[in-house]
């Protein structure tokens with residue numbers, strides 16, 4: 001997870017308030033400013049701040065309406081919001097909190113209290129992101145887990161069929177891994193699995209490519225907008241790089257070192273097209289790679 005500075009957007013029509021808040025927050029955060037409700041929405045969409053400090057009373061659009069609009073857009077729906085207001089009435093505060101604001105600060109504010117509240121909310125944002133990240137990650141290999149893969153596979157499948165794009169999927173399985181575990185021990189097996197996972201992750205070239213742990217010692221690689229020739233090239237480079245790790249595997253029938261077999265398939269399949277059919281085509285290609293002697297790539301053409 002990146003440790004870059006968190007972003008705070010301050011939306012207030014009063015220039016002095018903006019300056020006071022900005023000077024408080026600038027040493028610790030990236031501070032963005034907006035003078036109107038419209039500007040607040042536009043900057044929130046463009047910069048996706050971690051926190052929005054939102055004045056309730058602005059001439060063009062009140063803070064409640066800004067918050068409503070941000071919540072209605074999935075891209076900005078989860079931005080944390082603190083209302084800043086001169087209205088200290090409990091019903092105003094309740095209205096803001098009901099709309100989903102995290103907090104409510106009344107003017108004139110105390111600098112120390114503002115800083116403390118901002119820090120608390122931003123820590124919650126950081127922790128939530130970390131939890132989301134961990135929920136999507138396999139603990140042993142640090143690759144995406146199967147649940148994450150399933151989500152991405154579904155959405156990439158939709159995208160590929162909507163735009164008639166090509167898409168490649170490959171399944172990777174370590175050869176004779178049972179024998180490896182039996183001979184070298186399970187902890188050594190775990191280390192080998194991590195090493196293979198690193199190779200797969202390093203082979204991902206584009207931001208939308210993803211390597212995930214699909215099952216025990218099986219990885220899956222998804223390469224959107226990638227044709228069979230490119231997919232095959234990536235798979236072959238992974239197979240080669242794993243063999244080059246030169247991890248001894250005395251019990252393998254395929255090679256004296258640890259190797260992988262990879263099966264792949266690419267859209268369009270030329271027959272019944274479905275997310276499941278593409279995956280099954282890659283799975284049968286993997287089966288044939290195993291049958292043909294392992295340590296090889298088989299691509300369904």
Ligand SMILES: Nc1nc2c(ncn2[C@@H]2O[C@H](COP(=O)(O)OP(=O)(O)OP(=O)(O)O)[C@@H](O)[C@H]2O)c(=O)[nH]1
Pocket residue numbers: 140173174175176177178179181185186187188189190193215216217290294
């Ligand atoms: N060390 C370790 N082993 C695992 C893990 N997950 C699965 N395995 C092992 O992976 C092995 C998979 O064995 P098989 O499916 O029989 O396949 P194989 O021995 O790799 O044989 P082929 O695939 O035919 O080459 C089993 O022994 C599992 O215990 C893991 O997280 N760590």
